[in-house]
Amino acid sequence: MNNPLWRLFSGTVRGVNQAMAYLSALLILVCSFVLVYEVITRYVLNISNDWVIELSIFMLIAATFLAAAHTQRERGHVGIEILDEVMSKRASRIRLLFGDILSMLFCGLVAYLSAVYCHEAWDQGWTTSSTWGPPLWIPYFFMAFGMLLLTLQFVVQILEGLMGKAPELPKHGHATTSGQGG
Amino acid sequence: QTTTIKVSHQFPGGTEEKGDFRDRLVRKFAREVSEKTNGSLKFEIFPGSSLVKTFAQFGALQNGSVDMTLYPLAYEGGKIPQVNITLMPGLITSYEQGHRWKGQPIGNELEKLLESKGVKVVTWIWQAGGIASKKKVLDPADVKGVKIRGASKHMDLMLKGAGGSITNVPSNEVYSAMQTGVLDAAVTSSTSIISFRLEEVGDHLTDASQNSFWFMFEPLLMAKSTFDRLTPAQQKAVMEVGASLEKFSIEESKKDDMMAAEVWKKAGKKAYAMDDATFAKWRAVAEKSAWKDFAEEVKDGQKWLDMATAVK
Amino acid sequence: MGVVEIGLIYTALTLVLLFSGMPIAFALGSSAVIIMYFFMPATNIHLIAETIFGELDNFTLLTIPLFILMGAAIGKTRAAVDLYESAYRWLYRMPGSLGVANVMGCTIFAALCGSSPATCAAIGGMGIPEMRKRGYTGALASGLIAAGGTLGILIPPSITLIIYGVMAEQSIGKLFVAGIVPGFLLAVLFSVWVVIKYIRDRHDWMKTASPEEIAEVSKKEHFTWKEKMESLPRLLPFLLLIGLIMGAMYGGFGTPSEVAGVGAVAALVLVIALYKCYQWNDLRAIFTGTAKESCMVMMIIAMSFLFTYVMSYLRISQSMAEWLVALEMSKWALLFWVNMLLLVLGFFLPPVAIILMITPVILPPILAAGFDPIWFGIILTINMELGLITPPVGLNLFVINGIAPDIKFGEIFRGIVPFILIIAGYIAFLSVFPEVVLFLPDMFYDY
Ligand code: NA
Ligand code: NA
Numbered sequence: 033m034n035n036p037l038w039r040l041f042s043g044t045v046r047g048v049n050q051a052m053a054y055l056s057a058l059l060i061l062v063c064s065f066v067l068v069y070e071v072i073t074r075y076v077l078n079i080s081n082d083w084v085i086e087l088s089i090f091m092l093i094a095a096t097f098l099a100a101a102h103t104q105r106e107r108g109h110v111g112i113e114i115l116d117e118v119m120s121k122r123a124s125r126i127r128l129l130f131g132d133i134l135s136m137l138f139c140g141l142v143a144y145l146s147a148v149y150c151h152e153a154w155d156q157g158w159t160t161s162s163t164w165g166p167p168l169w170i171p172y173f174f175m176a177f178g179m180l181l182l183t184l185q186f187v188v189q190i191l192e193g194l195m196g197k198a199p200e201l202p203k204h205g206h207a208t209t210s211g212q213g214g
Numbered sequence: 215q216t217t218t219i220k221v222s223h224q225f226p227g228g229t230e231e232k233g234d235f236r237d238r239l240v241r242k243f244a245r246e247v248s249e250k251t252n253g254s255l256k257f258e259i260f261p262g263s264s265l266v267k268t269f270a271q272f273g274a275l276q277n278g279s280v281d282m283t284l285y286p287l288a289y290e291g292g293k294i295p296q297v298n299i300t301l302m303p304g305l306i307t308s309y310e311q312g313h314r315w316k317g318q319p320i321g322n323e324l325e326k327l328l329e330s331k332g333v334k335v336v337t338w339i340w341q342a343g344g345i346a347s348k349k350k351v352l353d354p355a356d357v358k359g360v361k362i363r364g365a366s367k368h369m370d371l372m373l374k375g376a377g378g379s380i381t382n383v384p385s386n387e388v389y390s391a392m393q394t395g396v397l398d399a400a401v402t403s404s405t406s407i408i409s410f411r412l413e414e415v416g417d418h419l420t421d422a423s424q425n426s427f428w429f430m431f432e433p434l435l436m437a438k439s440t441f442d443r444l445t446p447a448q449q450k451a452v453m454e455v456g457a458s459l460e461k462f463s464i465e466e467s468k469k470d471d472m473m474a475a476e477v478w479k480k481a482g483k484k485a486y487a488m489d490d491a492t493f494a495k496w497r498a499v500a501e502k503s504a505w506k507d508f509a510e511e512v513k514d515g516q517k518w519l520d521m522a523t524a525v526k
Numbered sequence: 527m528g529v530v531e532i533g534l535i536y537t538a539l540t541l542v543l544l545f546s547g548m549p550i551a552f553a554l555g556s557s558a559v560i561i562m563y564f565f566m567p568a569t570n571i572h573l574i575a576e577t578i579f580g581e582l583d584n585f586t587l588l589t590i591p592l593f594i595l596m597g598a599a600i601g602k603t604r605a606a607v608d609l610y611e612s613a614y615r616w617l618y619r620m621p622g623s624l625g626v627a628n629v630m631g632c633t634i635f636a637a638l639c640g641s642s643p644a645t646c647a648a649i650g651g652m653g654i655p656e657m658r659k660r661g662y663t664g665a666l667a668s669g670l671i672a673a674g675g676t677l678g679i680l681i682p683p684s685i686t687l688i689i690y691g692v693m694a695e696q697s698i699g700k701l702f703v704a705g706i707v708p709g710f711l712l713a714v715l716f717s718v719w720v721v722i723k724y725i726r727d728r729h730d731w732m733k734t735a736s737p738e739e740i741a742e743v744s745k746k747e748h749f750t751w752k753e754k755m756e757s758l759p760r761l762l763p764f765l766l767l768i769g770l771i772m773g774a775m776y777g778g779f780g781t782p783s784e785v786a787g788v789g790a791v792a793a794l795v796l797v798i799a800l801y802k803c804y805q806w807n808d809l810r811a812i813f814t815g816t817a818k819e820s821c822m823v824m825m826i827i828a829m830s831f832l833f834t835y836v837m838s839y840l841r842i843s844q845s846m847a848e849w850l851v852a853l854e855m856s857k858w859a860l861l862f863w864v865n866m867l868l869l870v871l872g873f874f875l876p877p878v879a880i881i882l883m884i885t886p887v888i889l890p891p892i893l894a895a896g897f898d899p900i901w902f903g904i905i906l907t908i909n910m911e912l913g914l915i916t917p918p919v920g921l922n923l924f925v926i927n928g929i930a931p932d933i934k935f936g937e938i939f940r941g942i943v944p945f946i947l948i949i950a951g952y953i954a955f956l957s958v959f960p961e962v963v964l965f966l967p968d969m970f971y972d973y
Contacts (some may be wrong), residue, residue: 041600057813060820067592067787071780080361080396082370082380085585088783092591093582096828099821108818109549109825112874114918116547122549131548138556146575161291161298162382163370168292171579207774220839257842263694264886265838270573270580277569279839384585387781390697396781 042188046105049181053102059095063088083164093171097178101185129193136186143179146172216441217448218256218328219244219440221282224268226409227261234405235466236284236432237261239459243337243434245456250451255444265309276332281440284339286432288366295512296327296351300431301366303504304497305522309464312429319520334441336456337434339463342422342471347399348392352486354499362399363388369401369428372496374421375503389415401428404467404474413481421475424487427496435436527565533842536561540833544931550879555829558836566839574832581831582824585783586692590640591820592786592825593683594916596696597639598816599793603801603810605764606648615749622724624660625670626717632674633713636681637768638793640688641819642914646675646925654930663727664933670720671929672922673949674713678750679877682775683710684787685823686726686877686910690903693885698782704900704967705907706772708956712908715948723944756873765794823878830882840886843886850891857895861957864888865909872913876921880910900967901960905953912949915942 070084103109111131116124150172152158159165221244225234230241237259244265252446260266266274270292274280288301299305306312316322316338325335343365345351351360358377364370370380378399383391385406391397392415400412404422413419434456441449475485488496509515539560543553562570590657600606610631617623617630631649639645657667679686682702691698732740770792774785794812797803803812837843850860867888871880892902914922917939926938958964 038730053814053817056821057817060595061589061813062817064595064787064790067784068791071784071788074361074396075779078359078361079379080381082374082382085382085783088588089583089585090581092588092824093579095591095817096582096821096824099817100825102814103818103821103825104549106818108822108874109550109551110822110921111553112919113546113547114874115545117918129546131543131546131553134543134546134556135548135552138552138559141559142555142574142578145572146578149575149579150570154622156293160291161289161293161365161367163374164382165292165367165381171574171583175575176548245661260838264844266573266835267577267580269583270576273576274573277572279567279573383781386695387585390699391781394699394780396784 038191042192045101045184045188049101049105049115049185052098052178056095056099056102059091059098063091066091082162083166086160086162086164086166090166090171094174094178097174099180100178101181104185104189107172110168125193129190132186132190132193136183136190139179139186140183141178143183146176146179147156150176215257217444218258219281220258220260220261220265221284222263222265222271222274222280223284224263224271225261225284225405227259227264234409235463235470236405239337239339239463239466240284240434241281242462243289243455243459246455247448247451250455251448255448257452258402271297272333275435277438278437280437282336282434282436284432284434286430288368291367294327294331296514296518297324298366298368298508298512299522301429301516302322302368302519302522303364303372303500304427304493305500305505306340306429307425307493307517309340309342309429309467311525312431313338313460313464314525315522318521320518320524320525321519323521328414328435329438332438334436334438335433336436336452336460337463339432339434339460339467341403341430341432341467342426343401343403343430343465344407344422344426344471344474345399345401345418345420346388346392346407346416347418348416348421349398350418350420350484350486351399352418352488353492354495355397360398361396362401363397364401365428365430368500370506371504371507372427372500373401376496376499385410388412390417402472403428403430407474408470408477413478413483414479416472417483419475419478419483419485421445421478421485421487422471423475425490425493426471426488427493427500466489467502527846529841530789532561532565532840533845536837536840536842541923544874549825550875551825551829554826554833554879554883555900558829558832560834561840566836570839570916571736573597577832579826582828584692585781586688586698587824587827588783589683589688589698589786590823591816592783592790593640593685593688594820595646595788595790595812595816595825596683596793597641597798597821598812599790599803600635600638600764601644601648602812602815603797603803605797605801606631606635606762607652608757609764610649610653612761615754615757618747618749620721622721622730624657625662625720625724628657628670629674629713629717629720632677633681634711634764634768636677636679636709637683637772638764639678640683641684642676642678642911643921643925645678646671646922647664647929649674649675650926654933658930661728661731662724663937663941664930665937665941666720666723666727667941668926668930668933668938669943669945670716672915672920672926672938672942673716673945675922676914676923677709677713677951679910679914680705680712680904680907682706683771683789686881686907687903688782689827689878689881690885690906693881694889694899694903696899696903699851700900700967700970701903702772702775703970704904704963707966708904708908708952708963712949712952715952716945719944719948760800763800767792767796809893826876826878827882830879833883834886838886846887847890851894857897858957860891860895861897864892865905865953868906868909869912869916872909873916874919875913876919877907877910877913880913881906898964900959901956901963904963905956908949908953908956915946 150169153169158168225236271283275283287297291298354376360378362378363383364373388400389410478485540557543557610627613630614627635645654667682705687701691701771789
């Protein structure tokens with residue numbers, strides 16, 4: 033755990049993830065203002081803008097994937113934890129480790145497939161089929177990048193687990209915003 | 215040995231006798247091919263985008279995870295720019311003229327292009343559309359300042375060229391968009407105008423009973439990889455039944471064009487047919503906006519337009 | 527292998543992964559990929575990225591992060607406390623008034639926020655300690671906040687209804703309007719129970735309490751008209767915001783996403799201007815909380831779509847739906863079993879995951895039996911409310927545990943049971959009288 037390389041790696045992952053979470057929040061905020069702008073131009077100038085819907089969707093897809101790793105660091109992706117109560121501490125640790133490894137593999141696969149698609153979209157110059165026609169590689173880039181960060185976050189958490197650091201248990205009801213999918 | 219063919223489309227599911235004609239066409243096709251091949255081809259139909267989401271159907275077809283789809287080809291305009299010609303305003307003048315593409319240079323080029331993308335055209339289907347709106351939009355001059363959606367890039371370009379204000383509302387949101395004033399008008403197929411019950415939120419319909427600048431190519435497609443796997447007899451059955459259904463598609467499309475107008479009139483709303491002079495005006499706007507863009511932006515665009523207009 | 531066998535393998539695999547404690551999103555995604563690998567042509571794997579993007583590329587899902595931002599902004603302020611204090615000043619003469627004020631607080635907050643645990647946390651944070659100070663049992667105080675919080679997904683806006691609307695292809699506006707009357711009516715039922723229970727608890731308590739304790743609790747509180755009126759201006763902006771959102775939803779000014787965007791910006795302006803919530807720390811909590819929660823919900827949505835894609839490709843969902851239809855149960859038997867299924871799933875899973883996984887299977891038979899899709903959306907949502915307060919996994923229960931860690935689980939459970947029974951009875955009531963749900967949407971939407 034005190035290996036400087038490890039500290040550099042986990043520190044970098046942590047820092048980047050935190051920054052991406054802020055960027056994600058900023059995108060959601062900007063998206064709200066864009067929609068307000070659309071409503072205002074429609075009522076004041078009686079015009080609509082052909083880019084609003086696509087831009088908003090792209091921003092929110094980016095926001096979703098950019099925040100994924102930070103959310104995982106705080107164990108904010110909700111799971112069913114009732115076996116925590118029933119199983120021994122040791123058994124539970126193995127079980128959670130197994131879950132983290134499978135999650136890592138899954139997220140790594142999605143990151144890879146998104147990157148492949150992103151490359152193809154870039155290479156072929158694919159766009160959406162509207163008059164505005166933004167390039168399609170943009171959302172796929174954010175998917176690939178976000179899932180890559182998430183994969184690395186799982187790597188950090190798996191290694192921490194193996195090195196004997198007690199897993200950070202999910203915090204329930206820690207914030208007024210913890211909607212947990214309800 | 216039976217082969218299962220997965221067919222996906224975005225339209226409401228029904229039976230062979232009742233419902234959206236595009237779903238009925240698929241079911242007819244499935245039954246007739248199945249009969250002709252003595253049950254060696256079995257069909258599973260997934261209506262209403264219940265298998266793959268609407269816009270992902272073409273990609274699923276290309277990589278073979280779906281075998282067939284009935285699909286508005288212009289949806290792929292962002293990826294295959296040439297297919298924008300299949301929803302080009304004012305280009306097609308009638309169902310008959312559209313169907314004459316088949317076998318002509320334009321039709322052959324289009325089929326060749328699609329085969330190079332891993333997709334085979336089984337049934338040629340064109341569908342006309344009209345303008346559902348809150349205030350009358352018949353002449354290009356009427357569209358000035360109207361918040362409208364045209365359902366494809368080049369329709370939008372023409373409407374913009376006529377002074378309209380464009381919003382990209384997806385077709386299933388058109389009803390609520392018109393209700394809440396997000397849209398004043400929408401151009402879409404006659405079948406959709408009926409099935410989305412737009413007469414409840416609009417007051418004026420420019421119908422497709424006489425002329426329409428909105429003809430959309432919506433073929434029944436098969437993945438080339440699937441087609442190549444079939445025996446010659448099966449391939450023959452697929453192509454024969456496919457071609458035989460073109461007549462059915464024209465009849466049913468025309469019925470829907472008439473029915474849309476009837477539904478609106480019955481609901482106490484106005485419906486107008488478009489005369490030849492008005493159509494010519496739209497076509498003039500389209501040539502200066504949408505066609506121009508296509509000729510300039512798409513590789514061989516002008517050549518494609520010339521081939522299309524060569525079909526009389 | 528047949529559909530049944532693959533379906534059973536898929537179900538078993540999914541259950542194992544879900545109960546492994548993995549995040550639900552990745553458990554669903556992994557089981558989908560594993561089944562894809564073994565039972566579907568390899569080309570499907572390459573469709574994963576496109577499927578995820580295709581599903582998220584949705585105009586309606588856009589509303590979710592925006593409504594979360596709105597709820598997060600308001601949840602960060604003292605607004606919730608103001609809500610219930612004001613209610614209390616007006617109601618204080620009535621027995622059980624503080625409890626009723628808390629239910630009212632939950633109701634109003636629910637109209638500003640799309641999720642239940644957030645509603646629970648916002649009102650309960652002050653409400654539970656306050657109630658206990660004034661002689662409410664831990665059971666009643668925690669039970670009523672847990673149950674009151676569930677109104678968050680019934681009274682619009684509601685993430686649950688948005689997701690149902692996307693899955694069932696129903697108008698979000700219409701679903702929201704349909705949630706209003708059942709939501710307020712349920713709040714009334716909760717209030718009635720609180721008053722009854724308060725009076726009974728108090729009666730028992732009087733028998734055992736010492737004279738000093740009785741004197742302490744029955745100290746007369748009094749609010750003058752001036753004090754009552756004073757509390758209103760703080761409430762007014764929120765009532766205006768609720769009015770804006772509800773008004774905009776039916777026949778109003780824009781699409782659901784525009785309404786959500788305007789609501790989020792308005793809520794931010796409100797908390798900054800009125801509650802002086804402009805310190806970096808406050809804002810940071812609002813924004814990172816929003817990013818985190820919407821990411822969590824959107825991830826479940828994205829991966830559930832992968833899960834249902836596999837179910838659909840292998841015809842598992844269609845076969846299950848066809849099987850349910852072929853049983854030819856009476857419509858009430860069907861509804862009963864659907865409710866039972868939802869109850870069981872609700873023991874363990876959050877609403878988002880349940881709706882995404884189960885709608886393709888149960889909606890076709892429900893519609894075939896002649897039930898209304900809007901009405902069913904509300905029944906489904908009330909079922910989801912139950913799931914939020916039933917052990918072993920009930921998100922609202924965890925929130926209560928976070929707010930008041932000293933209340934034992936058994937006590938919370940005792941407090942929650944009557945509310946579970948009320949909600950179950952309420953589902954039966956709305957099944958017999960669907961007009962209660964439908965008259966308002968039918969009035970505003972003539973289709
Ligand atoms: Na709500
Ligand atoms: Na539960």
